[in-house]
Each structure stands twice: as C-alpha cells, then as structure tokens.
Amino acid sequence: MSDRKADLEALRDELKARLERYRAHRERAAGALDKDIEDQSLETRDDEVVASLEAEAEEELGRVRHALARIREGRGEYCERCGEVIDAGRLAAVPHATLCRDCCDG
Ligand SMILES: [Zn+2]
Numbered sequence: 835m836s837d838r839k840a841d842l843e844a845l846r847d848e849l850k851a852r853l854e855r856y857r858a859h860r861e862r863a864a865g866a867l868d869k870d871i872e873d874q875s876l877e878t879r880d881d882e883v884v885a886s887l888e889a890e891a892e893e894e895l896g897r898v899r900h901a902l903a904r905i906r907e908g909r910g911e912y913c914e915r916c917g918e919v920i921d922a923g924r925l926a927a928v929p930h931a932t933l934c935r936d937c938c939d940g
Pocket residue numbers: 913914915916917918933934935936937938
C-alpha cells in the first residue's frame with residue numbers, strides 16, 4: 835500500500851493554502867482602487883493572471899477531493915470508467931488520477 839492518500843491530503847492542504855493566498859490578493863487589489871490609472875491597468879492584468887491561477891487551483895482541488903473520496907470508498911485504485919486497476923506508476927506520477935491511462939486518453 836502506498837502513501838498516496840497522505841500525498842493527496844498534503845496536496846489538498848497545499849491547494850487550499852494557495853487559494854487562500856489568491857483570495858487575499860484579490861482583497862488587497864479591491865482595497866487599492868485609489869491608485870493612479872497606470873498602476874490600475876497593471877493591477878488588472880495581474881488580477882487576471884491570479885484569477886486564472888485560482889480557477890486552475892480550484893479545479894485541481896476538486897480532482898484531489900474526488901480522488902480522496904474514491905480512496906475512502908475503497909475504489910481509489912480502480913478506473914472510474916472501465917473498472918480496471920490503474921497502474922501504480924500512473925498513480926505515483928498523477929496521485930489524483932481516477933481514470934486509467936487508456937480511459938484518460940480517450
Ligand atoms: Zn479505464
């Protein structure tokens with residue numbers, strides 16, 4: 835048995851911490867509206883980057899939580915689509931995988 839669950843829990847906590855930082859950034863940006871126009875346009879570009887990073891982290895967190903739920907159900911090592919065992923190398927490389935390599939490509 836691997837420590838995949840522990841890895842996923844660590845990843846989940848890291849993603850949650852990252853999302854907290856993005857939210858803090860957004861609140862800071864919202865409080866910085868009295869800057870001059872040039873600064874504001876820089877802030878806006880920066881905010882767009884943060885917003886897309888935030889969306890990515892949200893999505894990854896969703897996948898991690900989903901994989902953890904599958905592990906709790908005792909189905910963590912099985913492909914969600916075809917029911918085959920997901921190979922250990924893939925799970926080591928992609929701890930949040932819930933599809934086998936074949937199904938993932940399809
Ligand atoms: Zn499959």
